[in-house]
Amino acid sequence: MLDAALNDNLPRGTICIEDLEIGMTRYLRKEITDRDIALFAEVSTDHNPVHLDDAYARDTIFAGRIAHGMLTAGLISAVIGEQLPGHGSVYLGQSLKFMAPVRPGDTVLAEVTVREIDHGRRRVTLDCRCAVGDTTVLKGEALVLAPSRKFD
Template sequence: MLDNGMNDNFPRGTICIEDLEIGMARHLQKEITDRDIELFAEVSTDRNPVHLDDAYAQDTIFEGRIAHGMLTAGLISAVIGEQLPGHGTIYMGQSLKFMAPVRPGDVVHAEVTVLTIDYGKRRVTLDCRCTVGDMTVLKGEATVLAPSRKFD
């Protein structure tokens, strides 16, 4: 089995719109590694030295290297695409507010909670947040088009 560094407490798959409820939540945890940051820099082409260069980053307001904000946001995408609603979900929009930096070695807890459901349009609004320990590092809302058994 491939160790992806994630500790999933819920099965992957799909929750169709017909089965969603307000307050339903799913989450994952992942330790952010130097390799994660390097791979994200390669894929995104964002090679800002605050992410990759210890000496440079030490002289910034962060006083050390930090992970890309969108790497952390990607964990929200993983919860949405793999767990809630899961496979077949279409992203329609996402707001994000970055509250604090994530550093190599931090364990990020990403959680998504159902706020509203429009069954007729299959639209779901989700509260999204990432924490490191007790500190919220990212928060926002996503709007998604949830899968439906009617369209299987």
């Protein structure tokens, strides 16, 4: 085990598996902008007009433009990769259920909570949730390989 002085040199936001606890939670808030949606469309090559064309989207079940579901899910990835467990985390799996649309201008709260820890295999199961106000827009779970001080 490394001493405390060396632990201070871990990348900001990293919580090694040795320090994780059941119930530990981290989150971020982000307003989803038209620019975010346009950039995501460009990177993903998903140019579905429900995301990009006001006139088209008005005539859908959503009655207006919505953000890509995976853009919202990407906020979960940001919490995992930057905060819990943080830098050095490796995604092993993710399940998602999309509950409601996210629209341009919505502020999304992306939250990740430690549900299970398998210290022997360095695996952590995380409950994942995104909300806009009081509405859950996405829920699921992620399985990650957590960073460890033993493998620095």
